[in-house]
Amino acid sequence: MSEPVVRLVAVTRTFERGRVVALGGVDLDIGRGEFVAVTGPSGCGKTTLLNMIGAMDLPTSGEVWVDGVRVDSAASMETVRASKIGFVFQMHNLIPVLNAVENVEIPLVPRRVPRRERRGKARAWLERVGLAHRAESDERDRPGGERQRMAAARARRGPAGDAHGGA
């Protein structure tokens, strides 16, 4: 396998001053293009693990690497979230006041992509999930499946090789 795009080395995450251990020394490599599903019973730490990979939280100990960037500070977390990782949330979390294309371009805002370019990319991503014709649709006439696809389009990042996660 080539250099992993996500690497976790002895990652632990504890809560309540160590009384609750959500992750107890996780080692994980995910290669470029790999499709990984994490399964387990409720409360086993799936969300905590995704929070680590998604640079939403920092480990108590160990190392988290995403596409060559070590996630160990607020700045590196922001870099990874802004340019390395895409999230598809269970509840989709679309912004109700924005239409489909506006929702999809939201992650491009912090990347300082010019508005017109942002719009173009968002339309292209919508097209890839088969929603080009629904670019202007608003929340009221949006079925559940369509929301899921929009969330997937929004999770797109750079040209290729991006990690996507869902919890």
Added chain:
Amino acid sequence: MAPSTGPDVTYIWRNLSRRKVRTGLSVLGVAASVAGIVALVSVAQGLRKSLNSYMEASGASLTVFAEDAGDLAFSRVRFADIEALEAMPGVEAVARANFALNMTPRMGAGRRKVPFVLCFGRLPGERTMERYAALLRSGRLPDTRAEVLVGSFVADRLELDVDDRVPLFAKPYLGIEEYRVAGTYDSEIPWENGGIVVHAEVLAQYLNQPDSYPLVFLYTAPEDRDPVRDRIAEELPHLIAMAAGEFVDRFEAQTEILDDFLVLFTLIALVVGVLGVLNTMMMSVSERTREIGMLRALGWGRGLVLRAILTEGILLSCLGGAVGLGLGVAGTEVLLRAWPEAFLVAEYRPSTFGMGALVAVGAGFLAALYPAWRAANLRRVEALRYE
């Protein structure tokens, strides 16, 4: 096209439309504050301007009054001083003037037709009367002590016209029981129309000032004005001579109270505006906790979230400010028309609108600061805890 450096405008704008009633009420709150500022400041400016205009309208080069008079009502320019002024080189003419606020019920105040009458004491034949010649609406200028010239507001309210008789004072002065209306006038200064021009000697009796006048207007050639002023300062140091435009500044003590009041009102308006926007923004951020967490997860940094919420608060407040500026002018105009007996006059200056706009922006910024800080510092994991 330049790269976008701030939060998405569409997102900010649409957020304000989420809760239209709430946004509308916040906008109205800020609008009311800004409208209050515009109305109050404009009326205060109007009052100052009208006082200066009134003094300028005398056409006099200089207005002379007692140097130690904190208020013109307490000024005394003795007859001997007036003679000295008349004899001064460069002085072409002098005109004596006094004034009083007449609230006698005989003038119809009891019938609530006019709340009070301003009495302007002038002497027939003196140059201050030339102004009224130009303002005459009917009749002629008064010639005798028993004749008066009535302002249009008083004339209309009391239905007075030429040759009508007016009791004017509660008791006779110089043996005069009633005064004959010689004419009526209409001035561009509203409160002047709420007055009556009376013979200054009669008013001096009413004021119990038999040997002085509070004000003396001096007429000089333009080039003689400053030398005359210097000479007065030298020879009659207990008097002060002032050009019309400087007049209101002299009585800064009075106008400063007005300024203090305006500052106080502005601060209260600012606090009211801040509280309204703060409440709205706190609720808005609280409702969007998960959404803000999601934005953070999608790469929006703290700074971007902070700027988005700040911009939202400022935009909300600016909308209120824009409505408030219009409402302020409209409200003032309605007030002036609905309440003519207050003789208010408004002067709308760009600086007043600037001040209103500044209060709106300031209120928005201050009010959005805390909600923006809270939003920016939401813990992502907690914000998304329902995921």
